[in-house]
Amino acid sequence: MTEISNAALWTVIIGLGAGSFLLRFSFLGLIGDRDLPYWVLRHLRYTGVAVIPALVAPLVVWPAATGGALDAPRLIAALVTVAVGLAFRNVIAAILAGGGSLYLGLYLLG
Amino acid sequence: MTTKTTKSPYWQGMAAGAPFVLVVVPFAVLFGVVATEAGLSLFETMVMTSLVVAGAAQFTAVQLLSEGAPTLIALVTALAVNLRMAMYSASLTPHLGSAPVRHRAVIAWLMVDQAYACGMLAYERNLAWSAAQKVSFYFGTVSLIVPLWCAATFAGAVVGEAIPPEFALDFAVPITFLAMMGPMLRTPAHMVAAVAAITVSLVLAFLPYSMGVLVGGLAGMIAGAEAERQMARRGAVI
Numbered sequence: 631m632t633e634i635s636n637a638a639l640w641t642v643i644i645g646l647g648a649g650s651f652l653l654r655f656s657f658l659g660l661i662g663d664r665d666l667p668y669w670v671l672r673h674l675r676y677t678g679v680a681v682i683p684a685l686v687a688p689l690v691v692w693p694a695a696t697g698g699a700l701d702a703p704r705l706i707a708a709l710v711t712v713a714v715g716l717a718f719r720n721v722i723a724a725i726l727a728g729g730g731s732l733y734l735g736l737y738l739l740g
Numbered sequence: 741m742t743t744k745t746t747k748s749p750y751w752q753g754m755a756a757g758a759p760f761v762l763v764v765v766p767f768a769v770l771f772g773v774v775a776t777e778a779g780l781s782l783f784e785t786m787v788m789t790s791l792v793v794a795g796a797a798q799f800t801a802v803q804l805l806s807e808g809a810p811t812l813i814a815l816v817t818a819l820a821v822n823l824r825m826a827m828y829s830a831s832l833t834p835h836l837g838s839a840p841v842r843h844r845a846v847i848a849w850l851m852v853d854q855a856y857a858c859g860m861l862a863y864e865r866n867l868a869w870s871a872a873q874k875v876s877f878y879f880g881t882v883s884l885i886v887p888l889w890c891a892a893t894f895a896g897a898v899v900g901e902a903i904p905p906e907f908a909l910d911f912a913v914p915i916t917f918l919a920m921m922g923p924m925l926r927t928p929a930h931m932v933a934a935v936a937a938i939t940v941s942l943v944l945a946f947l948p949y950s951m952g953v954l955v956g957g958l959a960g961m962i963a964g965a966e967a968e969r970q971m972a973r974r975g976a977v978i
Contacts, residue, residue, distance in 0.1 A: 632808040634779055641811050642801050642818070643784065647791035649819045655848035657830040658837060672965040674827035676933040678796075679924045680960025681821050683934045684941035684953050685800055686917045691942060694807070695910040704911050711915050715922020721763055724919030732911055 703735025749866075749873040753880020756862060760854040764885050765892045767795050770912055772896020773903060774799065778806040782897050789893040793850060793886060796920075797821040799913050809950040817954045828856040835863045836878065838871045847875070850882040852889075929971060933964025 690708040692698040711728030715721065747755070768789070775785040780802070792798050801818035805811075828851055836847060858881045863874055903909055925931055937960025944952030 632806060634805045638805060638811040638814070639780065639784060642805060642815050643788045643791065645815045646788075646797060646801055646818050646822075649815070650792050650794055650797060650822045650825065651848055653819070653822050653825045654829050654851040655845065656826050657833045658844050658848055659841065669965070671827060671830065672968055673961045674823060674830075675968075676930065676961045676964030677820065677823040677827075677957070679921070679930045680933045680937040680964060681800075681817070681823075681953075681957035682796060682917050682924075683921065684937040684956030684960060685803070685817070685821075686914045687938040687941045687956070688945050688952070689803075689911075689914045690918075692945070693910065695905075695908065704908075704914075707911065708914060708918055711918040712921055715919050716925065717922075719923045721919045721923060722766075724922055725766070725916060728915040728919060729912075732908060732915065736908060 702739050703732055706735050707732035749862075749869065749877035750880040750883075752862065753858065753877035754884055755880075756858040756877075757854060757881035757883075757885050760858075760885055761888055764795075764852075764854070764889050767916065768889045768892035769896035769899075770916060771795055771798055771802075772893040772898070773900035773909060774896075774913060775802055775893075776897045776900030777903075777909060778802050780897075782894075785897045786890070786894060790890050793852060793889065794822050794825070795889075796917070799917070803913060804950050804953070807950060813949045813951060813954065817950065817957070820954060820957050824853075825851055828853075832856065832859060835859070835874050836871060839875045843875050847878055850886050852882065852885060854885055855881045927968075929964050929967040932967040933960040936960045936963035 686708075690705060691700060693701050693704050695701075696704075707728050710731040711724050714727040715724035718724070771789065772785060775788070775798075776782075780788070788798060788801075797818040800821050801814050804814040804817055809817075829848065832847070832851075836844065839847070855878060859874070859878050862877050863869065866873075869877070921934065925934060937956045939956075940959040941952050941956025944955055946952075947955070
């Protein structure tokens with residue numbers, strides 16, 4: 631982890647605040663009742679399910695806490711979280727299972 | 741079509757949003773903790789959380805900044821996480837587009853996944869509602885969720901500094917995000933999007949400035965959209 635500079639942080643806070651507002655206000659405020667092209671909607675449907683795994687995958691495979699070395703407790707916890715989330719479609723259950731697996735793994739293997 | 745209940749749309753909205761407090765509060769506490777661990781002050785954390793009001797994007801920004809990614813990359817990737825809000829905005833427009841612009845501005849600022857989901861469901865069930873009633877319902881859903889989001893972030897930021905490294909909080913964000921994947925992977929096209937995003941992100945992990953994350957995300961979106969198109973062409977049910 632590196633120290634975050636004040637300039638970088640405030641640029642991101644203000645830019646993310648303004649940018650998020652514009653994304654949310656976009657059609658509601660500016661475009662009104664016109665329809666979006668279907669192909670745009672089709673891509674927007676997959677943003678969450680694409681960007682979030684892209685962000686998480688390197689954090690799972692090369693965790694910062696181990697200096698980037700593959701870590702069995704963290705990898706197992708990640709797999710358990712996804713499996714429970716898929717099986718029960720319940721976010722809280724998946725978090726509890728993943729957290730439990732992580733602590734158990736760190737205790738047994740760490 | 742009328743509802744059987746006599747409650748006003750505002751109170752119906754609050755009741756519809758209430759169960760989501762259970763999801764929102766722990767996520768907000770975690771953001772407070774993670775932001776503090778990354779070196780943000782209480783003031784910085786609270787400004788961010790009340791201005792942005794989007795947990796996943798906030799986590800993404802803080803994560804990338806603390807990895808030393810350049811400011812622009814952190815900002816663009818976090819905004820990419822929020823692209824779905826443009827879709828929410830588009831699909832809420834037929835219902836709320838005729839409301840006064842100051843109402844639409846507040847609706848936009850407080851647009852969260854849960855308010856969108858509750859709103860769309862209620863508007864389809866209450867076709868007779870006026871735009872004003874639909875706006876009231878929307879404000880009802882966010883009037884518990886958003887203040888508690890901010891309060892729980894505050895609580896997390898205050899206790900965060902006291903949590904020792906043995907608790908492996910470095911992995912709290914990956915687990916939380918992975919937990920959200922299960923309910924999101926609703927169709928084969930969603931699976932294709934996630935697998936493509938993970939693959940490209942890992943293969944391009946050598947790229948500087950965490951650019952592999954952004955490229956992987958875009959690749960996943962394209963793969964998901966294309967899978968949907970192919971399946972529709974073959975007449976599959978999606």
